[in-house]
Amino acid sequence: MSTDAAGLGRRRAVGFVLPALVLIGVFLVFPALWTVYLGLTDFRLTGLAAADPKMVGADNYTAALADERFHSSFWLTAQFVAGSAIAGQAGLGFAVAWALRDRPGPVKRAVEGVVLLAWILPSSVVAFLWLALLDRDQGTLNALLHTPGFAWLLDHPMPSIIAFNIWRGTAFSMMLYGAALASVPPSHLETARLAGASTFQQLRDVVFPHIRGHILTNLLLISLWTFNDFTTYQITAGGPEGRSEILPVYIYNVALSGGQLGFGAAVSFLVLLVNLVLALVYxxxxxERKGAVA
Structure with a gap:
């Protein structure tokens, strides 16, 4: 009887897990394997290669690694992640969370609502708002700065999309850090203040050691999200002259606009490997942090 009950329990467990496994297989595993396959072919959207693709082995990967355009896109993506995610969203998100930690309810809710608004709006709406803000002829920013005709998106495309992504994504870091700061014992901060510690010393010696795990988790998530972000295509489409063509935009331009699906799939797999390396480092x-705490 006990054996039958155990078998029934296993079957029920499999029944509960099976739908999730099917979804993972259909929407994650199969697309990943299909991308690997395409990366080994000369598959294109048009022409003979579309009707009868040939296996080319690692040619697409070697071509991508030797492509100056790929190198430029990788460097621009590194700048985009470092500037908008690590320095921008994480830094500004923590600053807002730290400033609001002791503020009264209405003020805190008002600021959080404004910051969250940029995060919950659809990406296309946010992109349109920034196009209106940075427009050369009738842009709001030029009107405020009294600089009519200044082409922000043409002259400074990377700073423009970095600022755009900071504004759009800071809310997540703010919420995560706000929850993390609530776990810091107030008595520890009060003791540090009574000992004459400055704000920087309080952060370094009391706050950061308590929330180090939250910081690493936040950096992992926003780095991966930013590394794979495609919304900037709606702002600059990678231009002008490829000066804001980060890797997701580069893949789109090569695979869909250029029709080189095999080559684009190979670049996508290289991007996946970079994401895995980032995740493993974090x-x-x-x-190491958990081992130190234990």
Whole structure:
């Protein structure tokens, strides 16, 4: 009887897990394997290669690694992640959370609502708002600065999309850090203040050690999201002259606009490997932190 009950329990467990496994297989595993396959072919959207693609082995990967345009896109993506995610969203998100930690309810809710608004709006709406803000002829920013005709998106495309992504994504870091700061014992901060510690010393010696795990988790998530962000295409489409063509935009331009699906799939797989490396680095730091705490 016990054996039958155990078998029934296993079947029920499999029944509960099976739908999730099917979804993972259909929407994650199969697309990943299909991308690997396409990356080994000369598949194109048009022409003979579309009707009868040929296996080319690692040619697409070697071509991508030797492509100056790929190198430029990778460097621009590194700048985009460092500027908008690590320095921008994480830094500004923590600053807002720290400034609001002791503020009264109405003020805190008002500021959080304004910051959250940029995060919950559809990406296309946010992109349109920034196009209106930075427009050369009738842009709001030029009107405020009294600089009519200044082409922000043409002259400074990377700073423009970095500022756009900071404004759009700071809310997540703000919420995560706000929850993390609530776990810092107030008595520790009060003791540090009574000892004459400055704000910087309080952050360094009291706050950051308590929320280090939250910081690493936040950096992992926003780095991966930013590394794979495609919304900037609606702002600059990678231009002018490829000066804001980060890797997701580069893949789109090569694979869909250029029709080189095989080559684009190979670049996508290289981007996946970079994401895995980033994730492994952050996870190792998290494990080291847990080991130190234990």
């Amino acid at each position: 996870l190792r730091l998290l494990r």
